Amino acid sequence: MKNPVDDRLDALRGSAKRLDYNARSLAALENNPRCTLRALLDASGSDKAAIATHVGHPPSFGQSSFAITRGNAFEAMVKDNGCAELLRVLRETLELTLPEVGYEDLNDVGGDGRSKQRHERTEEVLLRAARGEGDATLFDHPMLRLLIGGHKVYLEPDLVALRIDGRFHVVEIKSFPIIDDQADSTQVRAATTQACAYIIALRDLLGRAGIGEEAVSDTIVLVAPKDFTNRPTGAFVDARKQVAALTRQLSRIERIGDLVDLLPEDLTFDLDPTPDKNKQPRRPAEELAEALDQVLVTYRPDCLNHCEMAFYCRSRARAEASLDVLGPTVREQFGGIDTTTMVMGLARGELTPSEDQVEIAAALRHAARLRAELEDLGGAA
Amino acid sequence: MSTLSALAHVQAMETMQAVPRTEFRHRHLSGRPLVIVPLAMAGEAGAPLAAMVGSAKRNGTLLVVAQPRNRDQRFAFAADLGRIVMNYINSFRQNRRGEGERSRYTDAPQILVPNAGGVKALADLGRMCRFRATSGPYAVPDVVPEFGMWLTFLVDRAEQAGTSTLLPVTAMLTEHWATGQSTLEDQNLASLMAWIAPPPGLSVEQAMADAENPDVCPPAGPPTSPEFDNRDLAPAIRRFDTAHTLGDPHALAAAETELRELIAGQIQPTWRMVWQAISLLRSVPEAPRTAKRFEGDCKAFTKYSDYRDSDGPPQRKRDNAIGAARRLGWLEHALAEFESDMAFDDRFVLADRRSAGEAFAGTVVEADPGRVVTTDKNRRVPRPRVTVRTEDPVRLAADTKLISPSLPTGHKAMIVSVLSDGGTTRVTVEITGGMGRSRVPQQGTVPELGQRIAYLPDPGWRPAPQFPASDATPWTHSAADDSGTDSVIPEDAAAEEWGNED
Numbered sequence: 040m041k042n043p044v045d046d047r048l049d050a051l052r053g054s055a056k057r058l059d060y061n062a063r064s065l066a067a068l069e070n071n072p073r074c075t076l077r078a079l080l081d082a083s084g085s086d087k088a089a090i091a092t093h094v095g096h097p098p099s100f101g102q103s104s105f106a107i108t109r110g111n112a113f114e115a116m117v118k119d120n121g122c123a124e125l126l127r128v129l130r131e132t133l134e135l136t137l138p139e140v141g142y143e144d145l146n147d148v149g150g151d152g153r154s155k156q157r158h159e160r161t162e163e164v165l166l167r168a169a170r171g172e173g174d175a176t177l178f179d180h181p182m183l184r185l186l187i188g189g190h191k192v193y194l195e196p197d198l199v200a201l202r203i204d205g206r207f208h209v210v211e212i213k214s215f216p217i218i219d220d221q222a223d224s225t226q227v228r229a230a231t232t233q234a235c236a237y238i239i240a241l242r243d244l245l246g247r248a249g250i251g252e253e254a255v256s257d258t259i260v261l262v263a264p265k266d267f268t269n270r271p272t273g274a275f276v277d278a279r280k281q282v283a284a285l286t287r288q289l290s291r292i293e294r295i296g297d298l299v300d301l302l303p304e305d306l307t308f309d310l311d312p313t314p315d316k317n318k319q320p321r322r323p324a325e326e327l328a329e330a331l332d333q334v335l336v337t338y339r340p341d342c343l344n345h346c347e348m349a350f351y352c353r354s355r356a357r358a359e360a361s362l363d364v365l366g367p368t369v370r371e372q373f374g375g376i377d378t379t380t381m382v383m384g385l386a387r388g389e390l391t392p393s394e395d396q397v398e399i400a401a402a403l404r405h406a407a408r409l410r411a412e413l414e415d416l417g418g419a420a
Numbered sequence: 421m422s423t424l425s426a427l428a429h430v431q432a433m434e435t436m437q438a439v440p441r442t443e444f445r446h447r448h449l450s451g452r453p454l455v456i457v458p459l460a461m462a463g464e465a466g467a468p469l470a471a472m473v474g475s476a477k478r479n480g481t482l483l484v485v486a487q488p489r490n491r492d493q494r495f496a497f498a499a500d501l502g503r504i505v506m507n508y509i510n511s512f513r514q515n516r517r518g519e520g521e522r523s524r525y526t527d528a529p530q531i532l533v534p535n536a537g538g539v540k541a542l543a544d545l546g547r548m549c550r551f552r553a554t555s556g557p558y559a560v561p562d563v564v565p566e567f568g569m570w571l572t573f574l575v576d577r578a579e580q581a582g583t584s585t586l587l588p589v590t591a592m593l594t595e596h597w598a599t600g601q602s603t604l605e606d607q608n609l610a611s612l613m614a615w616i617a618p619p620p621g622l623s624v625e626q627a628m629a630d631a632e633n634p635d636v637c638p639p640a641g642p643p644t645s646p647e648f649d650n651r652d653l654a655p656a657i658r659r660f661d662t663a664h665t666l667g668d669p670h671a672l673a674a675a676e677t678e679l680r681e682l683i684a685g686q687i688q689p690t691w692r693m694v695w696q697a698i699s700l701l702r703s704v705p706e707a708p709r710t711a712k713r714f715e716g717d718c719k720a721f722t723k724y725s726d727y728r729d730s731d732g733p734p735q736r737k738r739d740n741a742i743g744a745a746r747r748l749g750w751l752e753h754a755l756a757e758f759e760s761d762m763a764f765d766d767r768f769v770l771a772d773r774r775s776a777g778e779a780f781a782g783t784v785v786e787a788d789p790g791r792v793v794t795t796d797k798n799r800r801v802p803r804p805r806v807t808v809r810t811e812d813p814v815r816l817a818a819d820t821k822l823i824s825p826s827l828p829t830g831h832k833a834m835i836v837s838v839l840s841d842g843g844t845t846r847v848t849v850e851i852t853g854g855m856g857r858s859r860v861p862q863q864g865t866v867p868e869l870g871q872r873i874a875y876l877p878d879p880g881w882r883p884a885p886q887f888p889a890s891d892a893t894p895w896t897h898s899a900a901d902d903s904g905t906d907s908v909i910p911e912d913a914a915a916e917e918w919g920n921e922d
């Protein structure tokens with residue numbers, strides 16, 4: 040059933056095929072939750088990479104085939120022989136008592152790899168397990184489902200384990216190493232955010248059958264190579280805060296209608312692709328850029344790591360002389376001022392500060408005087 | 421960050437050129453630094469792919485691991501790089517000055533890498549090498565563990581502010597120049613250089629765009645660009661593997677040459693850029709106190725060198741809790757001292773601290789130069805007081821201990837009161853030291869009416885930590901570990917394999 044908000048979102052996307060959220064775009068949500076453009080593009084299922092490319096700022100999010108191969112090889116190794124290595128880690132490293140172990144492969148349903156079928160099967164198996172029926176404790180690649188802004192999104196965790204202290208645990212298998220019990224914090228964080236989406240989806244699945252959310256732990260099990268070896272080790276990661284954060288972001292998407300209402304009626308990010316298989320965009324790039332420019336963005340340099348639109352948003356921020364270009368640490372110093380023009384104007388005393396700028400203007404003039412003194416005396420060139 | 425620093429970035433953005441933020445270079449720059457540009461394979465920590473190394477722009481040595489997943493090749497690489505680095509380090513273990521306890525080498529090695537990732541790559545390499553056994557089933561050449569221990573020493577020392585034995589050039593550049601881009605982008609050497617010294621004929625904008633285009637400016641590593649990996653490197657490694665499996669020497673040689681050429685194409689632009697950055701940094705005059713800090717480097721180098729000569733065991737895997745806390749305290753102090761040194765030497769840095777309210781400068785408007793007090797021990801000592809009027813936004817509290825770059829060394833003072841007075845602030849300070857030994861302060865040691873002076877907080881003095889520092893404490897000498905996994909030599913050290921063996 041379609042509601043008007045969906046119609047508006049479809050219109051924003053235009054003729055292109057709808058792209059769904061994936062674990063990665065969900066994770067990126069956490070990075071810049073306040074950005075309206077991103078919320079709209081994601082909620083409407085628009086192809087951000089194609090849009091950015093068409094306006095002349097293609098993203099650079101290539102992934103090295105080495106990293107992919109390594110990731111797959113490591114995961115396969117951990118799961119070999121009925122997850123023998125994984126069990127060793129759970130028992131020896133994490134000191135868990137897993138009495139009986141039953142392994143259930145949810146990769147496909149009798150050769151059927153379609154998401155919907157797999158999800159139904161996952162649901163059936165996990166619900167049975169939650170009720171204490173069946174003897175499976177490890178579920179390989181279950182297909183979970185999350186409703187995001189009314190749309191079904193399928194998510195596929197590496198593994199879900201049951202009966203680690205009586206609850207479901209999401210197990211993330213990653214190929215970055217844990218060296219001397221420490222792993223790279225950015226990578227851990229990214230893995231955790233991804234796992235949060237699984238936790239929420241898992242809780243949702245059980246919740247629909249009346250099972251409380253405590254059945255799913257918000258501690259994830261991270262399995263990764265130990266030191267420089269190929270052998271896995273494990274660690275618990277507390278994801279409570281990030282689960283709460285992601286839940287909040289998701290509820291914001293539910294309210295996407297509020298954002299849509301603020302947009303001009305005929306706004307669209309349609310690329311107007313040719314009907315043939317090349318899908319060449321026919322829409323003039325300037326026109327598309329104009330459409331994008333009508334939506335608020337909150338660019339921050341960190342977007343460069345997370346969002347396909349980043350090069351476009353950065354050039355827009357530069358063109359506007361926005362302090363966003365310099366990042367939050369610099370920005371914070373100028374509380375409330377948005378542009379370099381304003382900063383320099385106040386610093387040179389050419390602009391009259393508004394009431395709430397009085398203090399910062401004084402600090403700026405002071406800094407400008409110091410700077411002038413330094414430059415007058417010559418020195419560093 | 422201070423308002424002044426932030427303003428420098430805004431200025432850079434407005435004028436589209438880098439803005440100097442210091443008058444001096446505060447890092448020692450060796451006349452003969454060793455540059456290492458490490459490249460690693462994506463997705464695999466500590467899988468070195470290549471390195472370019474050398475102490476002059478014209479004689480870099482390129483080392484390549486044809487199959488980074490192959491353990492033997494990794495060790496051969498570690499040994500080759502280790503030999504070059506150890507030769508370099510050993511060349512500084514020649515001339516000593518001083519007797520007994522005070523004896524030390526007169527110079528110290530300096531390793532420069534392109535960026536912070538380069539330091540991390542060396543840390544990983546050090547960790548990977550230092551526990552290796554030189555006999556038994558997985559024996560490695562002698563130089564491997566030795567190299568690993570030295571790398572670990574250098575990496576540990578690099579954590580201490582103001583040291584110069586291992587530095588990323590991006591950090592040295594950003595210490596001196598502010599750009600009109602973010603900290604994130606400043607970590608990209610090519611983007612940073614685009615602001616400071618764009619290639620001839622290019623505007624900063626063009627240079628910035630090039631810097632982010634991997635086909636024009638290959639990334640400075642450690643990871644190579646995914647496009648390069650997928651388009652060039654992966655097929656070349658496959659060809660090498662095939663030749664290897666077939667045992668075809670001609671094909672193998674051809675595949676190796678191809679790999680070397682490909683990697684040379686990726687690494688050489690960074691190599692040249694690092695040297696260009698070094699010559700830029702050389703053109704910035706060195707700050708006076710840098711020499712004193714370099715003395716500290718020589719001392720630490722000598723001590724570690726002597727420790728190696730005595731065949732001490734490798735640094736432990738991780739500090740215990742007490743050791744870690746102690747080390748953290750020490751690092752914080754070193755940072756405070758470095759910041760204070762810089763402000764003392766450099767009016768740009770002083771201005772920066774003033775703009776943040778952490779220092780102040782102004783004119784003496786009141787003075788009581790003859791003030792004398794009686795101490796607990798019943799001694800009469802001079803304690804002159806002066807009041808300085810400043811326009812700086814002073815954020816220091818009463819009782820803060822101060823030092824001053826405007827007065828003879830040894831001058832010490834303490835804040836008595838900070839009173840705001842219209843648009844200015846009146847800071848009254850009591851002079852507590854640096855006035856000589858007699859009851860009457862020596863000429864010139866007490867600020868006079870109308871004199872312009874600057875003050876900043878005294879970071880205080882702390883004794884240097886006794887060697888070996890806690891992180892280097894051999895496990896046999898330290899308190900019992902709370903867990904067996906923390907012992908200095910892992911039981912499975914010799915069997916610790918690296919990644920897949922294809």
Ligand code: SF4
Nearest residue numbers: 074338342346349352
């Ligand atoms: S890159 Fe642009 S669209 Fe993406 S999150 Fe940042 S500001 Fe929003």
